[in-house]
Amino acid sequence: MASNTLANLQINLSRNQQLQEQLSSGKLLTKASDSPGGAVIAMQHRSDMATLDQYSRNADDGMGWLNMADTALKSASTQLNRARELVLTGLSSGTASSPEAREAIALEVDNLRESMINLSNTSYLDRPIFGGSTPGSVAYDKDGVYQGDDGKINRSISGNATVRVDTSAESVFGPETGNVFSLLGQIAEDLRRNPSGLNADLAGVDTAQKRVQAGLSGVGSRYNQVSEMQQTAQNRVLDLKAQLSDVEDIDLPKTITELALQQTAYQAALAATAKVIQPSLVDFLR
Incomplete structure (x- = not known):
C-alpha cells in the first residue's frame, strides 16, 4: 500500500514538474519524446x-x-x-x-x-x-x-x-x-x-x-x-x-489553470496519504 501510494505521488509530482517546465519555457515541445508526431511536424515546418x-x-x-x-x-x-x-x-x-x-x-x-x-x-x-x-x-x-x-x-x-x-x-x-x-x-x-x-x-x-x-x-x-x-x-x-505555434507553444491560461489544479491535487493526495497510512508500534518493532 505504501509503495503504490508513493508511486502515485511520484507520478503526480512529475506532472507538476512538466507543467512548470512548460510554463517557464512557453513550449509544449522541448524534446522529441514530448510528442514524436508533433516534433516531426515542427521540424518540417521549420525546414x-x-x-x-x-x-x-x-x-x-x-x-x-x-x-x-x-x-x-x-x-x-x-x-x-x-x-x-x-x-x-x-x-x-x-x-x-x-x-x-x-x-x-x-x-x-x-x-x-x-x-x-x-x-x-x-x-x-x-x-x-x-x-x-x-x-x-x-x-x-x-x-x-x-x-x-x-x-x-x-x-x-x-x-x-x-x-x-x-x-x-x-x-x-x-x-x-x-x-x-x-x-x-x-x-x-x-x-x-x-x-x-x-x-x-x-x-x-x-x-x-x-x-x-x-x-x-x-x-x-x-x-x-x-x-x-x-x-x-x-x-x-x-x-x-x-x-508551428499551434504545435509547439502552450496555451498560457490553460497551462496556468492545469498547474494550479495539479498542485492542489498533489497537496490533497499528500494530506490523504498522511491520514490513511500512519506509522504504528508494529512498524517500529519490525
Missing part, C-alpha cells in the same frame, strides 16, 4: 520556413538587379529622346546651314554617347547588370565595344520558378555591329561632315528608342513577378509560423 526565407532573400537580390536596370533604362530613354531632338535640330534649315551650330550639336551628341556608355556599365554589387555573367567590371569599354558575355543571372524565387535578373545588352543597346553607341557616333560625324545622313540617323534613333522601351517593359514585368512571388513566400511563412 519549409527556412526554404521560403531563402526564396525571399533571392527575390530581394533579384529586385535589386531589376531596380538598377529600370533606373538605367529610364535614363537611357531620356537621353535618346534628347538625341532625337538634336537630330531634328540638325535637320532644320537654319541650323543645317551653320557649321558652327552643327559642331555645337555634335559636341552634345558626343557627351550623350559617353553618358550612354556610362549607363551601359551600371553595376549592382560591383557586377555590370548588362554584362551577362562576366566577372569583369564593365559591359562596354570607352569605345562602345561589348566586353561582357552571353551568360544569364538567374534567381530562384520559388520551388518551380526561376527569373532572369540581369538584362541582355544586345536587346536594349542593339547588336555589336550597330549598337546605339555607334549610332550616336555616326550622328556626331554626320552633323560635322554629312548633314544629309541625318534622316537615316533619325530612323536609327527611333529604332534604338523602341529597343529601350521594350527592355523597360521586360524589366517591369519581371520585377512584378519577383515581387509577387516574394509576397507569396512571406505570407506562407506567416501561415507556417502560426501552425
Whole structure:
C-alpha cells in the first residue's frame, strides 16, 4: 500500500514538474519524446520556413538587379529622346546651314554617347547588370565595344520558378555591329561632315528608342513577378509560423489553470496519504 501510494505521488509530482517546465519555457515541445508526431511536424515546418526565407532573400537580390536596370533604362530613354531632338535640330534649315551650330550639336551628341556608355556599365554589387555573367567590371569599354558575355543571372524565387535578373545588352543597346553607341557616333560625324545622313540617323534613333522601351517593359514585368512571388513566400511563412505555434507553444491560461489544479491535487493526495497510512508500534518493532 505504501509503495503504490508513493508511486502515485511520484507520478503526480512529475506532472507538476512538466507543467512548470512548460510554463517557464512557453513550449509544449522541448524534446522529441514530448510528442514524436508533433516534433516531426515542427521540424518540417521549420525546414519549409527556412526554404521560403531563402526564396525571399533571392527575390530581394533579384529586385535589386531589376531596380538598377529600370533606373538605367529610364535614363537611357531620356537621353535618346534628347538625341532625337538634336537630330531634328540638325535637320532644320537654319541650323543645317551653320557649321558652327552643327559642331555645337555634335559636341552634345558626343557627351550623350559617353553618358550612354556610362549607363551601359551600371553595376549592382560591383557586377555590370548588362554584362551577362562576366566577372569583369564593365559591359562596354570607352569605345562602345561589348566586353561582357552571353551568360544569364538567374534567381530562384520559388520551388518551380526561376527569373532572369540581369538584362541582355544586345536587346536594349542593339547588336555589336550597330549598337546605339555607334549610332550616336555616326550622328556626331554626320552633323560635322554629312548633314544629309541625318534622316537615316533619325530612323536609327527611333529604332534604338523602341529597343529601350521594350527592355523597360521586360524589366517591369519581371520585377512584378519577383515581387509577387516574394509576397507569396512571406505570407506562407506567416501561415507556417502560426501552425508551428499551434504545435509547439502552450496555451498560457490553460497551462496556468492545469498547474494550479495539479498542485492542489498533489497537496490533497499528500494530506490523504498522511491520514490513511500512519506509522504504528508494529512498524517500529519490525
